[in-house]
Structures are given as C-alpha cells and as structure tokens.
Amino acid sequence: MNKDIKDQLDDIVIVIPSYNPDKKLLELIKNIRRIISLTIPIVIVNDGSESETEKYFVQLHAESNCTVLSHSENEGKGKALKTAFHYILNHHPTCNATVTVDGDGQHTPEDIKKCIKAYLYKKHTVILGSRNFNKETIPIRSRLGNIFTRKLISNMNNLQLTDTQTGLRVLPFSTLKYLIDIKGDRYEYEMNMLLFFKEQAIPIKEVPIETVYIENNDSSHFNPLLDSVKIYSVFIRYCTSAVASFLADILTFSLLVFILENHFPSYYIIISTVIARITSGLFNYLSNKHLVFREKRTSSSIHRYVMLFFIQMIASATIVQAIVTFTVYDTAWLIKILIDTIIFFIGFYAQKNWVFKKASSPAQNITEKL
Template identity: 45%
Template sequence: MELAIVIPSYKPDDKCRAVIDELIASQFSRIIVVDDGGEEEYASFFTKLKTFKEVTVLHHAKNQGKGRALKTAFHYILNEDIPVDGVITIDADGQHLLSDMQKVAEQMRETPDAVILGARDFTQKDVPFRSRFGNRFTRLLFRLSTGTVLTDTQTGLRGLPIQHLPLMLEIKGERFEYEMNVLGSLKRNEIPIEEVEIETVYLDENKSSHFHPLRDSFHIYKIFLFYGMSGGASLALDLGLYSLFIYLWKEDSPQMFIIFATIAARVLSSLFNYFVNRHKVFGQGSSKSFVRYYLLAAFIMAASAGSVHLLYTEWLGRGEVVLKVLVDSVLFIFGFIVQRAWVFRKEN
C-alpha cells in the first residue's frame, strides 16, 4: 500500500526536522510538507528539505491555517495524480511517533475504505489541563452533534484513503476547525471510522502548538454558539412582537388579544429562527426542512409542557419556574442535535 505523509508546517523547529529525518530513514518515500506562510527566517529550513528526493515542499505566500494547508496537499496529490493509495496526516511538532504512524498505516491496509484516527489517552497524569479539558468538551459536543462516539476528536494523526480526498476538499474550514468539520462529514457521508491507540506525547507542556484558545475554539464551537445566539434572538423577537401586538390590538379586541398576540408573535419568530438556522447556523437543508422544523417545534412544545406538568404534579409540587428552565435547557440541546442530524441534514 503506497502512502504519502502530509505535514502542515508553520514556523517549524528542530522537532519537525527530526520527524522528517526519521520518516526518510524508515523508507517513507513520499513526504509532502506544506509551508504555511512562515516568516523569512524559516525559508532556509524549507530550502534544505527540498534537497531530499523523498520530500516535496508546497508553499503558501502567507499563513492561511492548518485546514487550508491540508487542502493544498490534497489538491497537489489529486492534480498531479500522485500514485498513492492514501495519505497519513501528522503534526509538525514531534508529538506523533513513527511507531504510531506505522500503526495507522497497518490499519489502513486492513480497512482500506475507513478513515483511521490515532487516539490518545487523555486520562494520563502528564496531559496538560487545557488539552484534557478541551478534548472532553469537544468530544461531548461532537457526540451531541453527530451521535458518534470518539476517543480523540482533536487528533492530527489521521489516515485518509485516496478515494475520500475529493470530499476532504469540499469541507468548509481553513484553520483548526477544519479537522472537526471533517469528522462531522464522515458520518453524513457514511464513511467508516476506525481508531487506533497511540502514545500521548506532550513536549514542553505543548508550548509549540499554534492553537490559539480563543480564536480557534470559536471556529470549532461556533455552530453551537450561533445556534444559541439564534435561539436568543428568536426569543427576544417573540417577546418584542408579543408586546407590540398587545399594544396595537388590546383596545380593539379586549377578549382575544392575548391569544392573537401569542400566536402571531410565535409564528413570526419561528419563521425567523428557521431561516437563520438553515442559512446561517447549519448552512444546509432541503425542501423537507420546513416541515421537519415545525414537526420538531411541535414536539418540543408538547414535551416541554408535558414534562413540566408531570414532574410538577407527580414529584415536586413546587418550583415550576425553575423546573421549566431546566426542562427547556435539556430540550434546547435536544433541538440542536435533531436539527443538525435530521431537520437540516444534507440530502444526497
């Protein structure tokens, strides 16, 4: 099985060179390094790499992010018709061991249609707190979003069969969020995933990582954040329209103004929420999405009223407001899962 090693590299150091030297010594004959727009002081590093026949260096004129660097390598492989059966992507910071790359390669031979993920063990004591917390949080969010259980959602050690590279080029994302988007697309496209356990290596508390906690976390979690903002904006619109209709109709229809105002405000705010979620939050959908959305809305409304009523009358007998908040919080997350997986799913 012919495999290419792809290394996105930004401001590389001696650890990156050591990884490449080890790969060459181990007879990996195709190594593609993407210079992601490092500063001039790093030019000599990439110039030296070009002297090795096993190494191909691709350049970005300016830094564009890890996701774009990976896509650049995939473009090169497909456009140049490089004779490989797949690629193994690794990080340039020396945290992926040669033995683990070989594990991924072996698994690719056994399951040639699957995407292979190198999974780290985050329960070890020497794992930095931000890495342990980030993985747990991202793993939970990924499971809620897709229903897929993975051990390590942020691993950069991945084996990708050549037939899946065209799909990799279609996936949105230019920086670290790209790798999460890739995982989400695998389930939607019914591509199997296999995990192999790898060593958990953190050098100097992972200081060499170019992951920016605020900026890159926002890109990774933004779909859930936008979903929350969409819900909050819809709630504010619902309350605002209700108040407006009360003001306009109260004198003319004193008996029915509350019912009319409630229905009109809820219809308009739900239409707003539907269009924002379809076009801005999830960015996809089909002709069935509208019907699915309102079926889900009806279910959530009935579930909210029924759950609060049941819990209040059967168990608690008090705290109905707090109970309502707790129930609707659970249903809010449930709504996110169903909207992403069913309501606004991409139809084949």
C-alpha cells in the same frame, strides 16, 4: 512489516503542514525514512513561516521523494492540508492513501507506521491516531479542550471518538477531492472533516498512539479562544439564533400570561405557550435554515421543522402545566425556562441530524470507487 505491506508503502503519501518549524521537523523526516520507508513520498507545506525558519525547508527540498509547497503568508492548518491534497490529486493520482502528520514531534514514526498498517489491513477506512487524555501528565488546556470537544461532538453529532483533535490521520485517496471543498482554513477544518466522514457514512477506526507533548505543548499554534470559536461555530450560531427566538418567546409568553390568567385560569399556560411558540417559530426556522445550518432544500426541511416544532411546543406546554398544577412550584415563567433549556439541547441534536441534515452527495459512494 511483511513484504506485501512494504510494497504498498510507495502508494502512501505523507503530508506535513508546518508553520515556523525547528529541528524537530528534520528529525521527524529522518526517522520516517529510517523506520517506515526510504522512498515513501512526503509533502511538506510551508504555511507562511518566518524567514529564519526557511533553512529547514531548503534542506528538506533537496531530499529525494520530498516536496515542499509554500504559502506566501500564514493561512492556517486547514488551508495547508487542502494545498497538499490538491498537489497529491494532480501529482500522485494513483496513490492509495494520504497520511496527515503534525511536524512538531507529537507523532512518532512508530505510531505513523502503526496507523498505515491499520489502513492497509482495512482499506476504505479513515484511521485516526488517538491519544489517551486521561493521563495527569497531559497539559491541562489540551486535556480539557479534548474532553469538552469530545463530549460535544458525541452528544450533538452521535460521533463516538476518543480523540477529536488528532492530527495523525490516514485518509483514503478517494476522499481527497471532497475534502478540499470542506469549509474551514484553520483548526476547525479538522473537526469539519470528521463531521463529513460521519455524514457520508465513511467508516472511522481509532488506533491508540503515544501521547507526546513537548515542552508542555508550547510549540502548538492552536489559539484556545479563536480556534475554539471556529470549531464550535455551528453550535454558537445555533445558540445565537435560539437566544433571539427564546427572548421573543418568553416576552410573548409572559405578556399573554398576564392578560389571560384571569380569563382562562385552567388553560392560560397552554394558550400562551402556543401563541408564543408560533410567534418565534417562523423567525427561528428562517435563521436556522439560512444562517446556522445553511440548508438549501426547502420542502423536506420545513416539514420536519414543523413536526419538531409541534413536538417541542406540546412537550413544553404539558410539562410546565403539569409541574404548576401538581407541585408547589407555581412560577410558570421560571419553570418554563428550565424545561425549555433541556428541550433546547435536544432540539439542536434533532435539527442538525434530522431537520437540516445535508442531502446525500456522490461522496457517499466513494468507498465503492476504490
């Protein structure tokens, strides 16, 4: 590392959220001092750890350039990061960037140094230390969890990332005052952070790092069921809203088909589809607006929703009608379920990234303020 970069290290603050640590945390701090810098500021957040681990925080508190912040009870990784960001904004107002690091030994000092160097060479950019999940040595729950999350984020948010769950991140200082307002107190916070960067057009660069799992990742406090629900909460709420609207749509459609089939043999499917969609459309808009995407604007979102509504309705009606008319498949309601399922996923992408897309905030210009 050249002298110019060494001189900039004191303007970088390392943040380590910690819950029930062991001696690996002490080893990590020692190696950071040895490999990266003796004087780089480190902020550790004791997130309500049990009393028997207090000795590690006491030892770290005695070290120079090392600050220990504490929660009286466990509040989650996201809340711990926000606590650290608050502290840095108040006590390191001239720093250049913040590096978040996991304290369980999964991030090596060499990789932390690599990510810092990448940031110093390309400032105003978020740096992610990205692991390779294609190796067979990766614990199965970590491999499947990352692959599923990566595919979902890629398909639904157009955010192409190799590792969406990495805790090794270099964050420009100018982003911190916005990051403390992002929703989420546990692992979902890190996902929301990535979506914020995407929405605000903040550049992201991935840096390959070593994939380290100690004792098959048994030290991880990630709850696969609970934390996954929080990470995918928007999509889950969207699905719940859609199921209610879908049931109303199908029931109305089936009833109208039964009534109109003999009266309008050539157009009964189209008529039934239009009426069913109008019936469920208003409910779906209101639930998506207020409960799913929590959009506060009215005029622009309703115009876009109506446009998307008609596009989906016409697509559903014409495709189902064509299949029933020109093929041997004549079970209209079953075909409609299949077609509408495909339209459902396309609709989520369109609503999240177009209809209910959040309005631009002052954060959009944060890189210009550095």
